[in-house]
Amino acid sequence: MHKKLELYEKVTPLAQLGIWQRNLVTGEIYWNQYVRDIYEVGPDVLYLTLEEAAEFYLDQDIVRSVIEYGISSGEPQVGEFRLRSARGVLKWVKMRIHANYEDGECTIIYGTLEDITSQVNMIRALEEREEKFHQAFDYAPIGMALVAPDGHWIKVNNSLCSLLGYDEEEFLKHTFQDFTHPDDLDLDLSHMYRLLNNEITTYNIEKRYFHKLGHQIWIYLSVTLVRDADSVPLYFVSQIKDITDRKRSMEILLRERQRLDNILKSTQVGTWEWHIPTDETVYNKRSAAILGYLPNELGADTMAAWHDLIHPDDRDINALELEKCFKKEEKFYACECRMMHKNGDWIWVEVRGKVVKWSDDDKPLLMLGTYADIHDRKAMEQERKQAMEVISGQNGRLLNFAHIVSHNLRSHTGNIQMLLDMITHETDDEEKQKMMQMLVINTANLQQTLAHLNDVVDVHSNKEYSKKILNLHQEIHRMLEVLSLSLRQVNAKLSVDVDPGISIQYDPAYLESILLNLLTNSIKYRHPDRALHIDIKVYELNNIVTLEITDNGIGIDLGLHGHKLFGMYKTFHDNNDARGIGLFLVKNQVDAMGGKIEARSTVNEGTTFKIEFS
16 A cells, blocks of 8 residues: 555646545545645644545535445545635635445545646636627627538527528528528638638628518628637638618719719819818819819818818808708708909809718718809899899989978978968958068979979989088078968967078988978977977087977977887877878988988977988
């Protein structure tokens, strides 16, 4: 036995194997150093009994039963158990037990003890890794498969089965060649053979599969090859992503681009392609030609260079329209702007574009667009605009003229009619004579008014007004003569403070209309409980001539009506003959002559109109 032990002592260091033996007759116990190392007992412990050794194990009852069965049956026993060493370290060990019998009794029990902690941990790690792989494989959102080198499916996940419309059992009866479109098979096989021959380590292609129902599905295929330790191919790992929608979108885009190309050829517009992240820009010959350049002359290979050609006043609106498109507030980018021509002129160009490619986080990547020469169209629009301004101005002057004619002539004819009626009924010759003189004066004033109106007609086709040097003292007294009868009838009191030396350059018809409107308003809107008093004052301050006409009439509530005081058809009292034209006309005539009018008024106290002549 000692020779065998000596042999074990020599061999066990090579196998890192602990050996032990116990003589059940003499009680003799033997351990080698490896058993001691596994239990991690100190030098003070010579040996442990079987019962003491069993207490190190986490599954003590199982360990005891294995030992007892080995002793009782005489059959070799093997088991893997967990123990906690004397230092508290958890370990996995493999225990082998064998018994010797003499005369039918077990006399010796011996065996080996091997630390297999690292092997167990490695196996568990591999098991966990394999479980994770299978979880990722089975529940991946894209199709995954293990494929044999001959093309048969070894394992497929649910996503791939759903993609092609088969259950797993049906699927595994086919090869990948059965599902592949004939036009794509040679490309796939050529890559597969290169992978098998170690020419490449992986490959990616787009190809078509046939669905169980017969229609085609575009997929993106990524393939790697798994080999064994001797580099013998075991299986392919394939990842399959459905890109049918993307391919359809690209086909639609290509058709749209072809259609756009055809349109561009017929409409002579320039085209551009902008790779936004790099600012790289590609443009056609027509784009350069619009600005008078040959393609090799322009040198604008970035969009920033093109934007530098835009008129400074138009750059902000261009940037704003681009930003709207980039934020998806607008589907298309469109801007009309001026750009610098080779000859130094600014020409009008219409720029249009659309983002055709976006990043996954919605950033614009690629934009396609056009340049169109709209300079002639813009020139025509400007001509039309100018023509409309002329027409609008003429219409305004004609409307103004119509109101002047209506109002001014009505004042004169009203006075003449009133005088004629009074002459007819007057019996006193002396009074009749006075009225005849007044009639002559009114007729002369009417003649002068008609002359002024004739001047207005003569200049209606021009932009300039018929301005003359007018003495305000004379013009005001002339209008008071026109209204003398109306003023006499209401017993109006007049206060006129006008320097005879003050003159202005003004349209005579406009001045007459302004004075008549303001004075007749004073008469029309006099206070019923007191005599009308009109104060007319003209003064010059800082080279500005100012006219003020103040009355003590019923006034206007400016808090209520101030915002619409000079509006057309706006009336502020209940007079039946109020039409809301007079003050509107006065304001337009003052504005047309470059002056300014304002009003002050208090209800039941009176109103002041102040006009500054330019």
